[in-house]
Structures are given as structure tokens and as C-alpha cells.
Amino acid sequence: MDTSRRPTLKDVARAAGVSLASASYAINGSGSVGEATRAHILQVAAGLGYRPNTSAKAMKTGRTGVLGLVVPDLTNPFFPGLAQAVLQAARRQGYSVLIADTGGAPDEERAAIRFLTDHGVDGLLWFPIDDSSPRGRRASPELDRIPVVVLDRNLPDHDVVLADYALGGRLAADHLIAAGHVDIGVISGPTAASSARDRAEGAVRTIQRSARLAWHVENAFSLDLDPAVTAALDRRSVTAVIAGSDMIAIGAMRHLQTLGLSVPDDVSIVGFDDIPWAALNTPPLTTIDMPIEAMIGSAIETLVQRIFEGPGVRSQTVFDVSLVERSSVRPLVRAEVR
């Protein structure tokens, strides 16, 4: 470890025999400097290994070039892909990103948001834990001070980007019904999340119209199943289930196996999210896919726009979802061959 002090702009200016201002201009490409001086300064800076001090710059300009991303739980396989999409989209717009993982705890979420705003992020991409309670909605006063776009949860006070979750629920139900299933159960994600509510609602409505809703239970976005959920499964009253996420779907499949029931031979399952595991699972999981990259791209775009243009009319961007057919759904009736 080299303990010598990190060179400052002043060092560069002195070494190059110019003023502080010229050095700053040369390095930032702002102001005006003669071509020769600029080149010289740049060279001296490189020689010294000069790196601008971000704190100082931020203090002066009020902008850091950093965006914050707040997610509930990196350990949930849905999020790493999202995080990467954010990293890439941000970079395309010239921003870096600070990721905060809240571990699904509202207190941590507040702390994370505070941490990020304290560190001067220019804007925030927020995937909230909870949008049902007023408490969840207004995680912190900090949020009023910087541009925020909310992902996946339809919070009223911010720009949001969503997928058409209700459509996803309908797609899943239609698929099952078209395959001849009648007795269908749904395990929705936590109702604290609007996305989970919408998914379930879309599914339930469709089922109630064209089939039979055997039961409707709720589970965390997790492999581990609530007693109420396992109890429902234990009833063996359905030939198909719609799960609020792929994690839940996989958890359910495992429980079904425990019961000696096979997927899809005994019961069909469709999930939601199309996480990487979905395709790898045995059997590969039929699920609803949302266009994450496009969604994130759009989110970052609105965020950056807000950063530059300030507050404006709340925007709500909704993306279509689609059914990914794999092997966890079995047709109950043979298709007619004519």
C-alpha cells in the first residue's frame, strides 16, 4: 500500500505550470484551454496518476453521476438479473449505480434509502417491499427530494414502470383452461405487493369465469410454503395451480412431490417471472415472462429525464408479458385431431 498522498488538481496545476482553473477545464473538457495546454495538462495528470476527488466534485456541483437501486433481496433469483440490467442501462446513460439490498425488511429499506440519498445519488430506482400500507408507500422523506422511479409496484406518488400483471394472471389461467383444467388453485404472492395482487386477480377472475377456483392462498415470494398453502395443496382438490412467482411454483412442486404427486402428470403448475431456474427445473417450468431489460431501460430513461427536467406529470409505463410454455403443464384432454 502506497501511503503517499493522492495528487490533487492543485498538484496537477503546479506540475503543469498552469492555474487551477486551466487544469480543471482541461480535465473536464469545460471552459476553454488552448489545445497545447490541454494536452500538456492531461499528460501531466496521467503521469501523476491524478484522479478527481468525487466528493469534492459532488459538493461543488451537487451531482454525483450515481444512481441508487433499492431491491428487497438479491438472494431471490429474480433480482440479480434485474440488477445487472440496471447496471447496464445506467452505464449507457453515463451513470454508475449503488445497489442496496434491504433483505425484505421495511426498516432496512428506509435505512437503505437514507444511505443512498446521504451518499448523494442523483436519482433512485426503487423496487419497494410493500405498497399496501401508507407506511410502505412513503418509506422516507428523502424520497421527496430526489427523482425516484418505482419498479413493479404501482405507487401513486412516483413515476412507475410495471408489467401488465393482470394480463399475466389471465394468460396463465387461460393456458390452463385451454389445456382442459377445471379445478384450479392459486397461490398468490404477498398481497402487500400490488404486482402480486394484480397477478392473482387476473388469474382468479378468469378462473371464476371459465373454470372453478378451488382455493386461493397467499405465500411469501419464497420456496418455503405457509401452512395454509401446504394445507391447500394437501387437499388434492386441483389438477392445476397458478403460482405468484417461480419461487413459489418450485416450492409448491417440491411439496407436491412430497405428497407423491407428480408435476405435470398429476398436477400442472404455472409460475411467474421466468427466473433462470425456471428452465432448469425438472420439469422445466411454464411461466409468465416480463421484458425486464426493456422495463429497466425505460425506467432509467424516465429517471434520467427527471434528473434533468425536474418534476412533472407522473408517468406510468406498462409492459406486456407473455407466456413461456415449457413442461409443467399437461393437457387434460387430448387435442382433437381432425
Place this chain on the structure above:
Amino acid sequence: MDTSRRPTLKDVARAAGVSLASASYAINGSGSVGEATRAHILQVAAGLGYRPNTSAKAMKTGRTGVLGLVVPDLTNPFFPGLAQAVLQAARRQGYSVLIADTGGAPDEERAAIRFLTDHGVDGLLWFPIDDSSPRGRRASPELDRIPVVVLDRNLPDHDVVLADYALGGRLAADHLIAAGHVDIGVISGPTAASSARDRAEGAVRTIQRSARLAWHVENAFSLDLDPAVTAALDRRSVTAVIAGSDMIAIGAMRHLQTLGLSVPDDVSIVGFDDIPWAALNTPPLTTIDMPIEAMIGSAIETLVQRIFEGPGVRSQTVFDVSLVERSSVRPLVRAEVR
């Protein structure tokens, strides 16, 4: 979005009718302030919604209370768990952490390290992509200026924390051999990683001593298999394979299935890392587990120590690994019952 300016310490001081210094003391718990004044100041600060400006603080103190974490690829299921462990261990020591994902690209890695150091992290936890080339080893000059501890790769110039990978390789081989396997193939991870080399070496040595090494090929830490790897598998010359990571193991299993071969009935597999998928896979994967949390805890501890105590003798901390027996290995001979 509330556009009003964020209150500064000065605002607090003025509102509380005290000097800047007293306000600072009260808020930081440093210096000395009368109990009454302190309480009053704190209350005023809270009322104003005052939050210290991290940039200004950092500029003054030269410390940010932030640690940087550089990982190759959050999308690889090994890393999210690691990242979370880092978050938690750091928090326990009073630090926050900035995560940078380099996407496995050396250029990005350099950029990430520069980004983190530019943003004033007090120390760096680095999981390098490559430790074989001098280029990989010295990712950037920044690394000389701040404390760094390296994870998983035995870089000579930094404190490192490792698992005993060679032991892991031996454990895997011994397990297979004890199960009666003789013709064993090994798919090591990329030799650019010392951890992969050590794993493979441990396995190969043991196999050569007590069994037969059918082939030894190399693959990226990925589900997708190199042509050389599939070619080796296609030869059907082994009853067991040792994979350099669980991802590789799962990729190999899938290819084997493609060949009409069943795991573990036709060929046994042992992986490495014990990622979350391992237990969920069909069949559940026998693998080598390393004590991530303990390793990260130790890494953060050394890092924090370096931050406080400065450079010193390079430390190398090695953790034991263990075999996690699941269902991807089949005994070739029945155990004798006496």
C-alpha cells in the same frame, strides 16, 4: 418532489441558536457540548430533517464509511449469497458497501475498481476474475492506495482469504473412489482462477493415485459447456465426473441427459460451491461447501483492521471445506454388510 434546499449544518446551528461547531459536536457526539444544548440541537436537527452531507464529511475526514465489493458476475448464483454476507458483515462493523459487478470482463473490472476508489471507499473486497496473468493481478494502480482484501484467488500482493480448494478436490475424489468409481473425469473451472486450479489439482492427484483419470477438461464457470467438454462427456468413458463448480456440474448433468444417460444411475457427479440450486436440482447435487459467511466475516475483519492499522505483513487465511452428500453420486459396489 420537494425542491426546497436540503438543510445544512449551518441551518441547524442557526435555527438552534448555536455555533456551527456546537452543532457539529452535538450531531457527531464528538467534542463537548452541554447536555441541554446537545439535546436541543438534536431536536432542531430532527425537526429540520437534517442529514449530514456525506461528500462534505468525506472531504474533511478522508473517510467515507463505505467499503467496496468487486465481483465478477452477480448473475452467477454463487455471488448473490456472497454479496449478502458481505453486506451483513460490513454492517456489523459499521460499514456500508458499494457493490460493483464487472460482468467477467477485465476492462470492466479495472473500471469498477477505479469507480469505487474514486468514490472514496475506505477499503476494497475483491473477488478477481483472473489471477494467472500479471495483468489480472494488478488490475489497477488504485489498489496500492487503499486496503484491499482478495477473496478466493491467491494473489501475492494482498491479504487473501481462501478456502482449502485442494482439500475440496481431494474430498470429492475420495468420495467417488470410496463409492467404487474408477473411471473418473474432471471438468475444472477456468485455469485463470487459482481456486479452480487448486480444486482440479486436488482431485486429479487423488484420482491418479487411487483410480483412473479418464480425462481432464476445462470450462467457464457456466452452465454452457465447451465443445471439448461435451466431447469428453460424449465418450461415455467414465462412471463419475468431478466438476469445478455447481454450475458446471448442472450443465454437465443436462448434457448427460441429452445423451440418454441418467445421473446418478449411469454417471455420478460432484460439484463445488453448494449454490442454492444444488439442493433443488434433480437429483440434488452432491457438492463441496465452503463456509462463506465465516470467510466473509474474516475478510471484512482483516479489511477493517487494515483500514485502522495500515499496511503490515500479508495475511493468508484459509478455511476448511466439506463434502455435502446428496443424491448425485451412486455407489458402484454395495457396501459389505458384515
Place this chain on the structure above:
DNA sequence: GTGAAAGCGCTAACAA
């Protein structure tokens, strides 16, 4: 116990 003031590294307005 409290306050005044210097200065961290930088940008930008202004002067030359």
C-alpha cells in the same frame, strides 16, 4: 462548554 475560522478539493464566475 462554546464559538470563530481555516481549509479539505473542486468548479465556475469573473477579471485580466
Place this chain on the structure above:
DNA sequence: TTGTTAGCGCTTTCAC
């Protein structure tokens, strides 16, 4: 085109 300088928000020394 180049240089001088004020000041961003904060901590901390030093005087009171």
C-alpha cells in the same frame, strides 16, 4: 485563453 478567487458543507484547532 488563462488566472484569481469565492464558496460548496463539514470537522477541528484554538481561543475564549
